[in-house]
Amino acid sequence: xxxxxELEQAIMDTVWAAEAPVTVREVLHRLTAERQLAYNTVHxxxxxxxxxxxxxxxxxxxxxxxxxxxxxxxxxxxLIDQVWxxxxxxxxxxxxxxxxxDATEVAExxxxxxxxxxxxxx
Amino acid sequence: xxxxxxxxxxxxxxxxxxxxxxxxxxxxxAPRLGIWAWQALTASMLLSVVLAGLVVTVSTAxxxxxxxxxxxxxxxxxxxxxEAPGGPAVAAAGSVLALAVAGRTGWCLTGSLLGARRExxxxxxxxxxxxxxxxxxxxxxxxxxxxxxxxxxxxxxxIVLTSAALAALxxxxxxxxxxxxxxxxxxxxxxxxxxxxALERAFPFPAIxxxxxxxxxxxxxxxxxxxxxxxxxxxxxxAGALLELAGPADRGGGSAASLAAGGDVAPRIRxxxxxxxxxxxxxxxxxxxAAGGVLVLPFVLAAHPxxxxxxxxxCPLPYSQVPSPSTxxxxxxxxxxx
Numbered sequence: 001x002x003x004x005x006e007l008e009q010a011i012m013d014t015v016w017a018a019e020a021p022v023t024v025r026e027v028l029h030r031l032t033a034e035r036q037l038a039y040n041t042v043h044x045x046x047x048x049x050x051x052x053x054x055x056x057x058x059x060x061x062x063x064x065x066x067x068x069x070x071x072x073x074x075x076x077x078x079l080i081d082q083v084w085x086x087x088x089x090x091x092x093x094x095x096x097x098x099x100x101x102d103a104t105e106v107a108e109x110x111x112x113x114x115x116x117x118x119x120x121x122x
Numbered sequence: 123x124x125x126x127x128x129x130x131x132x133x134x135x136x137x138x139x140x141x142x143x144x145x146x147x148x149x150x151x152a153p154r155l156g157i158w159a160w161q162a163l164t165a166s167m168l169l170s171v172v173l174a175g176l177v178v179t180v181s182t183a184x185x186x187x188x189x190x191x192x193x194x195x196x197x198x199x200x201x202x203x204x205e206a207p208g209g210p211a212v213a214a215a216g217s218v219l220a221l222a223v224a225g226r227t228g229w230c231l232t233g234s235l236l237g238a239r240r241e242x243x244x245x246x247x248x249x250x251x252x253x254x255x256x257x258x259x260x261x262x263x264x265x266x267x268x269x270x271x272x273x274x275x276x277x278x279x280x281i282v283l284t285s286a287a288l289a290a291l292x293x294x295x296x297x298x299x300x301x302x303x304x305x306x307x308x309x310x311x312x313x314x315x316x317x318x319x320a321l322e323r324a325f326p327f328p329a330i331x332x333x334x335x336x337x338x339x340x341x342x343x344x345x346x347x348x349x350x351x352x353x354x355x356x357x358x359x360x361a362g363a364l365l366e367l368a369g370p371a372d373r374g375g376g377s378a379a380s381l382a383a384g385g386d387v388a389p390r391i392r393x394x395x396x397x398x399x400x401x402x403x404x405x406x407x408x409x410x411x412a413a414g415g416v417l418v419l420p421f422v423l424a425a426h427p428x429x430x431x432x433x434x435x436x437c438p439l440p441y442s443q444v445p446s447p448s449t450x451x452x453x454x455x456x457x458x459x460x
Contacts, residue, residue: 005250012251054251073265075252080266080284082245101368105388112395113361 007037007045012054016072021058021065125204126216128423129174136167136416140330144337148409150393152401153345155409157314160334160341162413164321166420167330168227173424175220179213180204204427230324234316242274249274253282261300263288269367273303275312287367295363298354305349311342340386347390348400361394 014030015022028042046066049055057064070078101109140163143149149156180201253262261281269287274280281303291299306312315338322335351357368387401409 009251072252075248076264076266076284079245079248079252079264079282080268080270083270083272084268101365101388106365106368109361109365109388109391109395112392113358113365116361116395117358 004045007041008049010034011042011046011049012068012072015055015066015068021060021067023060023063023065025063027066124177125423125427126174126177129170129177129420132419132423133167133170133174136163136170137328137330139163140333144333148401149337149341150344151399152406152409153341153348154309155401155406155413156341157338157345158410159413160338161314161317162417164318164331164334166417168223168321169417170420170423172220172224173420175216175218175223177204177424178216179220202431226324227321230320231317234320234323235313238312238316239276242276246274246278246280249280249282256283259283259296259300271299271303271367273306275307275310279307281307290366291363292359294355294359295366298350298360299363299367301350301354302346302360305346306342309342309345309349311346314338314342343386343390344393347394351394351398357394357398361391364391364394 010031011027014027018026018030024039024043024046027046028037028039031037031042046055050057050066054069055066056069057066059065143159143163149159249262249264253264255261256263261283264282264284266284267286268284269290270282270284271287272282274282281300283299287299288296318335318338321331325331347357347360350360354360364387
């Protein structure tokens, strides 16, 4: 199961890295540079990613060409959006380490920190 | 006084004690004890209401079945001791109250835990494909311009940093921040928060549950701060890291920070910068025991009539003969204990 997840990640990495939509054979070609994989395995996992909504496909001749539904940055942003939004009613989902401070508070606290740090050194 | 009245009175006094606990200064000095105190207070309050409801049903509960026959005398004795004015109507109201409170608590608690787990798993699925593992730090890094550090607790837990946070923090601060998140995971703070949050949602009134949730959120952070400072290089790296991460929107995507309401980070930084004065170990132990006592007391109040009944000879446990229910010992026993 763990290996399966790693393969999903590797395929997504390949698709994100490619400039144009790719076929399964192209994905396989790029992945086998690192390790030996069967075409069927890559094909199955690519289809799984398509079914999960990570990839969209379009017919090109006899094969499908896949591209990522959203860019890696968009997915990353959606994750951090979730974390950020959970600030108001901090659910138990995520325990976060940040909050908002206004500029005057930051200045005051920075001064206090500098004072403490200086005091420790002397 | 009937035990139902005692239990309700006890519950009421707990609700009245909540504002004092919210104002008290010592939880900041011993956050874990503070969390335990709030948990004991809220659980004890719920218990006393549920038990009060159950206690009034005892006096009308039918004693039947094989075991019932054997224990009928005992049952009658216990019933006599729980006798309260009001009769069946009060008993019905009591059972409805007990069921409603217990049911609502269970429902909201389950919903809160399952909902949080579902969200966490969905988050982890995306994270698995988007994040990159940093084996040296033992964290997952996500590319984003907003500096954020958080953890996904529970099974398969992980700590996540954005690339902006990774760039903003110097090594010592980074260690402190990761230690803070690790403390959340180790302390199972997600369960602590789920409990407090579920009660807050289940019972908007009385205010004790809202106060408990607010204070728990605060104390959980302080508990993690304390643990992080203990294993990192003193409190200053963590204070610096908090300032760095929580500072105003002076970097690229920082404007989104306005979404994050809250603002208990300034007191936390002040606490880290101030003199550290944890409660003495003995005091902490006594406090923990007192909180345990608060939690146990509803059971004592609910059980004391039954204990009174079984402690006299009329209710033989388990060796002597079972007297017939017609013996007048019920009266003598009642007069002897009350």
